Amino acid sequence: MSSLVEVKGVGKVYPGGAKIAALAGIDLTIARGEFTALAGPSGSGKSTLLNLIGTLDRPSEGTIAYEGRVVSSLDAETLSDFRLRALGFVFQAYNLIPVLTAVENVEYPLVLQGVPARTRRAFALEALDWVCLSEYAERRPDLLSGGQQQRVAVARAIVARPSLVLADEPTANLDSKTGAQLLDLMESLNQEHGITLLFSSHDGAVLERARRVVRLQDGRLKSDEARPR
Amino acid sequence: MLRLAWRNVWRNRRRSLINVAAMGFGLAAIMFGQSLIISLQLQLIQKATGSITGHVRVQRSxxxxxxxxxxxxxxxxxxxxxxxxxxxxxxxxxxxxxxxxxxxxxxxxxxxxxxxxxxxxxxxxxxxxxxxxxxxxxxxxxxxxxxxxxxxxxxxxxxxxxxxxxxxxxxxxxxxxxxxxxxxxxxxxxxxxxxxxxxxxxxxxxxxxxxxxxxxxxxxxxxxxxxxxxxxxxxxxxxxNVRAISWKAIDREIISIQAFQNGILSIVLVIVFAIVALGILNTQLMSLFERVREFGVLMAIGARPRWIVRLILAESFLLGLVGAALGLAAGSALIAYFGRCGLPLPVGKAFSYFLPFPSVIYMLPAWRLHALACLSVFVITLLASLPPALRAGRLKPAEALRHV
Incomplete structure (x- = not known):
């Protein structure tokens, strides 16, 4: 598999009175089509690394490259464009826009891309179909369950066909059954549609589903384990 | 963007309604003040020129x-x-x-x-x-x-x-x-x-x-x-040694009264505009603090910082539009009512020492001034929302997403 993301010597220090090194010396390569989990206890640096790979934050040291292009030093506007076209995000707290319906939430990345209304609605409905939520397309988030909201978030993350979907503790707010269903969904998106997925979790049952588990501890890479099925 | 902005405006319905009502009331008050002053001035000029001065005079220089x-x-x-x-x-x-x-x-x-x-x-x-x-x-x-x-x-x-x-x-x-x-x-x-x-x-x-x-x-x-x-x-x-002059060179006190009244009106306008601006600033700042995380999400899914700025400005624009429409309607209704029924004013008695001046003013609309007031409300609304909008545009996505 070809390399999609290359993280080289990345560290992150948060400014403040006592400077805290959240990450140090991280080297990691994510190949296209992978289904990778970032594991580690709370405070190990999982979310920080996801934010850096997702270009939501900048590393204090080192570089992050996508398909050979270093993105960690790009300006804010260029990074926005990059995220818009290359990345999808799923957050722990779903983070849907409450005033928009499910389908409007899903189509929003396409709105930002300037895709014509009819096309983007078709793509959004297709994405909702992939996550089995077509019938809830016109509902607002407050009328959906937590699991449904997270599936809408997944649909939003994949609607623009990104190279990489990043999910930060996507099952943390869900019960175990709904969490398992979401993982089924993510797995099928990875296998059937070839979407590269990188997600963080500290739940052992969730990590069991990943084909590669990268473990972090105290901001450093502890292990990188492939799990062929 | 406008659809999202419109829905965001009504996300906190009560707050937006209070805000729109404040803008509407402010604009209606401005229009009423403009109309009153203009009607008063017009009546004063009409009575002065119509009872003795005339519009143009020829006399010795x-x-x-x-x-x-x-x-x-x-x-x-x-x-x-x-x-x-x-x-x-x-x-x-x-x-x-x-x-x-x-x-x-x-x-x-x-x-x-x-x-x-x-x-x-x-x-x-x-x-x-x-x-x-x-x-x-x-x-x-x-x-x-x-x-x-x-x-x-x-x-x-x-x-x-x-x-x-x-x-x-x-x-x-x-x-x-x-x-x-x-x-x-x-x-x-x-x-x-x-x-x-x-x-x-x-x-x-x-x-x-x-x-x-x-x-x-x-x-x-x-x-x-x-x-x-x-x-x-x-x-x-x-x-x-003969010259022609207009009423303005004769009834100079009316010009002075006009200037004085316009000055008072300008001060009132500035105060009302400041109140409107502070209201908008407060609303948008509150709205910003409530939605920091949401802006983080929008940035994460690819919204550019300037897009976020435009979104907040669009919300203010729509808020201003509704407020201006409300103010325009209320102000016009008020002016129409007092234009038909008249507004009893003790100032008429003060003027009537010098001139035959009625104690009831029939108000007239001053559309050019009203349009200017509407435009000012828009501009003030946009200016007041600029600081929160720019602040939102400077948010860092990761920090915004961590915001509770």
């Missing part, structure tokens, strides 16, 4: 006081010809205004004697409309019209005679008896208690000034053109 020119024009006819030929002038007339003495068998009083061409004066001013007893002047004969107050002080009634005395052309004291043909009541102390009206011809004879006048007054079709007309007439007059 060396008079001490342009309001009451005391020096006579040797030959007013060239100016009269210019007035008669100007199609922008609806009515004009020769006049003599002179201070003198009015005497009855029981009293003598100082007064301003206004000698006019009655048939022209009926169109030039509205004094004939204030006659309460008898009739207005006729061109010939020796009739006199005066206010009920001065008649009361002189203890004369309709049909009785009074004697006018004023300095004649040769320096002697000219005197003539005039019969009271009409009594008016304007509500103005000055007009009802200090001015009398007689035919021009009789006064010219009394003063030994046949064909002479100390002013020519004209009424133009459009008062806005008064200065232009005065300028044109002045330019056409032969060089000498």
């Amino acid at each position: 060396d008079v001490d006081e342009s309001k009451f020119p005391d020096k006579f024009m040797a030959d007013p006819e060239p100016a009269a010809k210019l007035f008669a030929e100007d199609r922008r002038i609806v009515a004009w007339g020769r006049r003599i205004q002179i201070t003198g003495l009015v005497s009855s068998p029981s009293a003598s009083l100082g007064a301003l004697i206004c000698a006019v061409e009655p048939e022209k004066e009926r169109i030039l001013t509205d004094m004939s409309s204030y006659i309460k007893e008898g009739a207005y002047l006729e061109p010939d004969g020796k009739g006199i019209v005066m206010g009920r107050k001065i008649a009361g002080r002189l203890d004369v009634r309709l049909g009785e005679k009074v004697v006018l005395m004023a300095q004649a052309a040769d320096g002697s004291m000219g005197a003539e008896a005039f019969r009271v043909v009409g009594l008016h009541e304007t509500g103005s102390e000055s007009f009802d208690g200090q001015i009398v009206w007689v035919p021009l011809k009789a006064m010219q004879e009394m003063l030994g000034r046949p064909g002479q006048a100390n002013q020519l007054a004209a009424r133009v079709v459009d008062i806005e053109q008064a200065e232009t007309v005065a300028g044109d007439i002045d330019a056409a007059l032969a060089p000498g």
Whole structure:
């Protein structure tokens, strides 16, 4: 598999009175089509690394490259464009826009891309179909369950066909059954549609589903384990 | 973007409604203030020019006081010809205004004697409309019209005679008896208690000034053109000591009152705009703090910082649009109501000492000013939301997503 993301010597220090090194010396390569989990206890640096790979934050040291292009030093506007076209995000707290319906939430990345209304609605409905939520397309988030909201978030993350979907503790707010269903969904998106997925979790049952588990501890890479099925 | 902005505006319905109501009320108050001041000024100008001043006057340029020119024009006819030929002038007339003495068998009083061409004066001013007893002047004969107050002080009634005395052309004291043909009541102390009206011809004879006048007054079709007309007439007059001036050079106190009122109105506008701006700023800041995480999400899915700025400005624009529409509707309704029913104002009594001035103001819309106020509300709304918008645009996605 070809390399999609290359993280080289990345560290992150948060400014403040006592400077805290959240990450140090991280080297990691994510190949296209992978289904990778970032594991580690709370405070190990999982979310920080996801934010850096997702270009939501900048590393204090080192570089992050996508398909050979270093993105960690790009300006804010260029990074926005990059995220818009290359990345999808799923957050722990779903983070849907409450005033928009499910389908409007899903189509929003396409709105930002300037895709014509009819096309983007078709793509959004297709994405909702992939996550089995077509019938809830016109509902607002407050009328959906937590699991449904997270599936809408997944649909939003994949609607623009990104190279990489990043999910930060996507099952943390869900019960175990709904969490398992979401993982089924993510797995099928990875296998059937070839979407590269990188997600963080500290739940052992969730990590069991990943084909590669990268473990972090105290901001450093502890292990990188492939799990062929 | 507009759809999202519109829904965001109504996300906190109560807050937005309060905000829109505050903007609407502010704009309606501004419109009401503008209309009141403009209506008041318009009425003041109409009453001043319509009762005595006229819109354009020709008089000697060396008079001490342009309001009451005391020096006579040797030959007013060239100016009269210019007035008669100007199609922008609806009515004009020769006049003599002179201070003198009015005497009855029981009293003598100082007064301003206004000698006019009655048939022209009926169109030039509205004094004939204030006659309460008898009739207005006729061109010939020796009739006199005066206010009920001065008649009361002189203890004369309709049909009785009074004697006018004023300095004649040769320096002697000219005197003539005039019969009271009409009594008016304007509500103005000055007009009802200090001015009398007689035919021009009789006064010219009394003063030994046949064909002479100390002013020519004209009424133009459009008062806005008064200065232009005065300028044109002045330019056409032969060089000498006669000049044409507009009412603005005569009733200078009205211009001062206008400037004062406009100044007060500007201060009120600034205060209202500041209140509106602070309201918007407060709303948008609260909205920003409530939605920091959401902006983080939008940035994460690819929204550019400037897109976030535009979104917040669009929300303010829509808020401003609704507020302006509400204010425009409320302000127009208020103005229409007081335009039809009138607004009783004690200020009318203050002005009526000097002029026949009504104590009820019928309000008129000042659309150009109202449009400017609407536009200002928009601009203020956008300016007030700029700091929160720029602040949102500077958010860092990761930090925004961590915001609780």
